[in-house]
Amino acid sequence: MRGGTTARRGRRLRDRLPVRLRHHWKPAATLGVALAATVWFLGDARISPYVTSSSRVEADAITDDVQGTIGLYDTSAQHSIQLTYQQTDFDKMMKEFKDDGTKDYIEADLTVDGVYLNDVGIRLKGNSTLSSLRGGKGMPGGGRELPEGAQGAPAGGAPGGAAGGGEKGKRAAEPGAAGGGPGATDGKGGAGAAAGGKGGAAAGGRAGMGGMVQYDLSADKPEELPWLVKIDEYVEGRAYQGEREISLRPGSDDQVPLNEALALSLTEQSSQKAERYAFTELKVNNRYATTRLMVEAPDTDYADDVADGNGVLYKARASGSFDYKGDDPSDYESSFKQLNKKGSQDLEPVMKLIKWVDSASDEEFAKNLHQYVDVDSLADYVASQNLLLNFDDMAGPGKNYLLWYDLDTKKFSVLGWDYNLTFSGDATAGPDDSVSMGGGMPGGTPEGAPEGKPENMPEGMPGGAAGGGDGDKGAKAGRGGMMQHALKTKFTESDAFDGVYQKAYRKLFQQFYGSGTAAKNLADIAAQARSAGADSTALDTAVATLRKTVTDRTAALAEDKKVTG
Numbered sequence: 001m002r003g004g005t006t007a008r009r010g011r012r013l014r015d016r017l018p019v020r021l022r023h024h025w026k027p028a029a030t031l032g033v034a035l036a037a038t039v040w041f042l043g044d045a046r047i048s049p050y051v052t053s054s055s056r057v058e059a060d061a062i063t064d065d066v067q068g069t070i071g072l073y074d075t076s077a078q079h080s081i082q083l084t085y086q087q088t089d090f091d092k093m094m095k096e097f098k099d100d101g102t103k104d105y106i107e108a109d110l111t112v113d114g115v116y117l118n119d120v121g122i123r124l125k126g127n128s129t130l131s132s133l134r135g136g137k138g139m140p141g142g143g144r145e146l147p148e149g150a151q152g153a154p155a156g157g158a159p160g161g162a163a164g165g166g167e168k169g170k171r172a173a174e175p176g177a178a179g180g181g182p183g184a185t186d187g188k189g190g191a192g193a194a195a196g197g198k199g200g201a202a203a204g205g206r207a208g209m210g211g212m213v214q215y216d217l218s219a220d221k222p223e224e225l226p227w228l229v230k231i232d233e234y235v236e237g238r239a240y241q242g243e244r245e246i247s248l249r250p251g252s253d254d255q256v257p258l259n260e261a262l263a264l265s266l267t268e269q270s271s272q273k274a275e276r277y278a279f280t281e282l283k284v285n286n287r288y289a290t291t292r293l294m295v296e297a298p299d300t301d302y303a304d305d306v307a308d309g310n311g312v313l314y315k316a317r318a319s320g321s322f323d324y325k326g327d328d329p330s331d332y333e334s335s336f337k338q339l340n341k342k343g344s345q346d347l348e349p350v351m352k353l354i355k356w357v358d359s360a361s362d363e364e365f366a367k368n369l370h371q372y373v374d375v376d377s378l379a380d381y382v383a384s385q386n387l388l389l390n391f392d393d394m395a396g397p398g399k400n401y402l403l404w405y406d407l408d409t410k411k412f413s414v415l416g417w418d419y420n421l422t423f424s425g426d427a428t429a430g431p432d433d434s435v436s437m438g439g440g441m442p443g444g445t446p447e448g449a450p451e452g453k454p455e456n457m458p459e460g461m462p463g464g465a466a467g468g469g470d471g472d473k474g475a476k477a478g479r480g481g482m483m484q485h486a487l488k489t490k491f492t493e494s495d496a497f498d499g500v501y502q503k504a505y506r507k508l509f510q511q512f513y514g515s516g517t518a519a520k521n522l523a524d525i526a527a528q529a530r531s532a533g534a535d536s537t538a539l540d541t542a543v544a545t546l547r548k549t550v551t552d553r554t555a556a557l558a559e560d561k562k563v564t565g
Contacts, residue, residue, distance in 0.1 A: 060237075060300065061237065062237055062238070062239045062242065062244070062301075063236075063237030063238075064235070064237050064238040064239070065238075065239045065240075065241070065242060066115060066117060066231075066238065066239065066240045066241070067241060068112070068113050068114070068115040068240070068241065069113070069114070070113045070114075071241070072112070072113070072240065072241050072243060072246070072276075072278070072294075073276035073277060073278045073294075073296065074278065075277075075278050075279075075524075075528050077113075077278075078281075078531055078532065079112075079113055079278055079279065079280035079281065079294070079532065080111075080112075080113060080114075080280060080281045080282075080283075081110070081111070081112050081113075081246075081248075081280050081281070081282050081283070081292075081294070082110070082111040082112075082282075082283045082284075083108045083109070083110060083122060083227070083229075083282070083283075083284050083285070084108060084109045084284075084285055085106055085107065085108040085109070085122070085285070086106075086107075087285075089106040089107060090106060090219075090222065091219075092106075093106050093123070093124075094133070094219045097124060097130075097133065097134070098133065098134050098135065101134065103123050103124045103125070104123060105121035105122060105123045105230060105233050106121070106122060106123070107119050107120075107121065107234060108120055108121070108122045108229075110229060110231075112240065112246075115240070117231065117238075117240065118235075119234040119235055120229055120230060120231050120233060120234070120235075121229070121230040121233025121234055122227050122228065122229050122230070123227070123228050123230075124225060124226065124227065124228075125226045125227060125228040125247060125248075126226045126250065127318045127398065128397070128398070129215070129217075129226055129250050130217065130226070132215065132216055132217050133217050133218070133219065133225075215250060215251070215255070217250075221287070222284045222285070222287065223252065223282055223283065223284040223287045223288060223289070223290045224252045224290060226247075226248060226249060226250040227247075227248040228245060228246075228247055228248075228297065229245065229246040229247075229248065230244065230245050231243065231244050231245065231246075232244050239301070242301055243296065243297075243301065244299055244300070244301060245297035245299050246294055246295075246296075246297065247294065247295045247296070247297045248282065248292050248293075248294050249292065249293045249294070249295055249420065250420065251292075251293065251420075252282075252290040252291060252292055253290055253291050253533075253534050253536065253538075253539070254534060254536045254537075254538030254539040254541075254542060255538075255542070256279065256291050256292065256293055256529050256534050256539070257293050257420055258522070258525055258526065258529060258542060258543065258546055259419070259420070259422050259423045259424070259546060260277075260293060260295070260419045260420045260422065261277055261279075261293060261525045261528075261529075262422070262423070262518065262521055262522055262525055262546065262550075263388050263390070263419035263422040263423070264276075264277050264295070264419055265277075265521045265524075265525065266388065266511075266512050266517065266518060266521065267384060267388075267416060267419075269511065269517060269521075270380070270384070270508055270511050270512070272380060272381070272384065272415070272416070273305075273306055273404075273415050274416070274417075275295050275296035275297070275298065275302070275417060276295070276296040277293060277294065277295045277296065278293075278294055278528070279291060279292070279293055279294075279528045279529050279531070279532035279534070280292055280293075280294050280532055281532050281533050289533065290533075291529060291532045291533040291534035292532075298313070298315055298339060298402060298417055299339055300339055300340045302339070303339050303340035303341075303404075304340065306404050306415070307404070307406060310406070310407050310408055311404050311405050311406045311407050311408075312338065312339075312340060312341050312345045312349065312404075312405045312407065313338075313339040313340050313402055313403070313404055313405075313415075314336045314337065314338055314339065314347070314350055314402065314403040314404075314405070315336065315337045315339055315402050315417075316335065316336055316394070316399040316400070316401050316402070316403070317334065317335055317336060317337060317399065318397075318398050318399050319334065320332075320334055320335025320336060320399065321335050322335070322354055322357075322485055322486050322487065323335075323354070323358070324354050324355050324358040324359075325351075325354075327351065327355075328351075329346045329347040329348045329350075329351050330347070331351075332347045332350055332351050332354070333347065336350055336403070339402075345407075349405045349410075349412070350403060350405070352372075353372055353373075353403075353412055353487075354486075356368075356372055357372075357486050357487050357490065358486065360490075362490070362494065365490050365494060366494045366495075366496035366497070367496075369491070369497075370411075371411075372411060372412060373411055373412045373413070373414075373487070374406075374409070374411045374412065374413045375497065375500055376500060376504070377413040377414065378413070378414055378487075378491060379491075379497065379500045379501045379503070379504035380504045380508065381394075381401075381413075381414045381415070381416060382488060382491065382492060382501065382504075383431070383501060383504040383505040383508050384416065384508055385416065385435070386429065386431060386433075386435055386505070387505070387508055387509060387512055387513070387553075387557075388419065388422045388423065388512075389422055389423050389424060389425040389426070389427070389429065389435050389549075389553070390416075390419060390421060390422045390435060391421050391424060391425060391435050392418070392420075392421040393416065393488075394414060394485045394487075394488055395484055395485035395488050395489070396421070398418060398421075399485075400416070400417055400418035400419075401414055401415065401416060401417065402414070402415040402416075402417055403415075414487075423546060423549050423550075427549050427552035427553040427556060428552065428553075428556040430556075430557070430560050430562065430563070431501075431502070431505045431560070431562055431563060432562075502562065505562075505563060506563055506564070506565065509557055509563050509564075513550070513553060513554040513557060513558075514554070514558065518550045518553075518554070519547070519550055519551070519554075522543070522546060522547055522550060526539075526543045
């Protein structure tokens with residue numbers, strides 16, 4: 001299949017079923033009969049799961065690890081990906097997604113860096129990013145809709161068709177190819193999500209609410225869609241270089257998400273867990289080639305790389321919450337997805353953490369947090385999100401965070417992921433300022449903004465623009481941002497943790513900005529994107545915009561005595 005497409009035979013209905021179901025249908029049928037009998041006998045009786053084993057063994061082992069000659073996330077190498085699928089499968093998938101938001105897998109053949117893999121699974125990935133595909137029907141996957149009038153707010157930024165010449169230039173000149181029309185409500189992954197100054201507009205694409213890039217995604221341009229590639233969806237036990245999933249992030253060519261790559265590189269270099277990434281050329285069927293960012297997906301194998309692997313990794317769901325729902329772990333499955341050690345562990349540790357945070361007084365929280373959470377790790381996480389100007393962290397609308405439960409220490413750590421909205425706020429925001437859509441709000445309400453709590457604001461939000469309140473307490477509340485997460489909010493508002501937070505902030509400022517690492521990494525990342533084919537005037541503009549944000553952030557924080565001491 002290298003370099004083109006091949007004719008494919010029609011597949012029987014049974015061949016379209018996942019391998020696991022085809023191989024194990026008899027036990028599944030037996031289990032179904034037994035379950036029906038149990039329900040008939042027990043009626044409304046409630047059965048709560050209890051876990052007694054602490055096994056580190058995963059049942060879903062990799063049995064066929066396909067190797068190549070190039071490391072998948074080797075940022076020094078040139079990468080290429082080709083996806084080939086039957087158009088009828090794609091059309092059906094898109095119709096189901098538009099009708100009800102379903103994101104099902106379809107079969108495709110994958111060629112990655114010259115290595116051919118038949119019958120992988122691909123599906124759309126994202127929540128609010130994909131809203132433009134549904135004709136304004138809201139965010140799939142349970143995401144929140146923004147207030148009426150918030151979508152598609154025009155702002156400055158480069159014209160959509162500013163891509164360079166050649167075939168990519170022709171494609172970019174197509175109506176809506178690089179912007180225009182109703183976009184996603186959160187501008188997932190825009191290269192220009194970095195905006196210098198207060199609430200600056202993004203460069204590249206159509207800038208929307210808060211200067212965040214919005215994409216006019218279309219089924220007619222599948223090479224621009226955000227995809228999740230699942231290597232073992234139809235071939236049990238298969239992986240590629242130990243990876244079972246590859247995420248192709250939103251944004252292509254001049255809109256390729258440089259900001260996300262920069263945030264990932266800085267996070268990883270600060271010894272915090274971060275997904276690996278690389279830029280790649282992507283071709284879908286016989287469409288134009290585009291430049292995309294591929295990112296490691298948090299999954300079972302990702303969890304094995306955290307610490308020594310002796311822990312459980314939970315992914316917060318965009319449609320979920322951090323609310324206490326009772327003492328049945330199964331009631332938390334709508335809020336968290338367990339990524340590893342299924343069968344030997346469950347959601348009980350998360351349930352207990354939420355219950356304690358919910359019930360603890362301020363005094364109890366300050367005194368006993370260390371019994372539940374690695375406090376130094378939490379301080380690093382909160383400080384990093386502020387330094388990286390990440391609006392959509394654990395307290396953001398996408399609830400983009402992971403909980404790592406260490407089975408040795410019995411403590412949680414918060415891990416970041418999905419950094420597509422980093423560098424989108426006020427470059428001058430200090431360590432106690434909120435980071436919100438289009439700009440942090442240092443010092444409280446910006447000039448010209450209405451006083452007090454806006455009308456129709458969801459419950460739980462602070463009264464003022466930066467968290468409300470007076471003096472130090474009001475400033476600390478700003479760290480939590482406009483939206484709230486009980487763990488983060490209680491941590492940032494407690495005087496007991498000021499010292500550990502400030503220490504983490506000073507350390508990470510030096511690692512990110514004071515050392516010049518952010519500026520150096522950005523230059524390297526821009527070169528990687530160009531090597532993958534993203535060579536255009538619009539990309540130069542996006543790089544310059546992000547460089548200005550880095551420069552402004554470095555200069556502003558260097559003058560803050562809380563940061564430099």
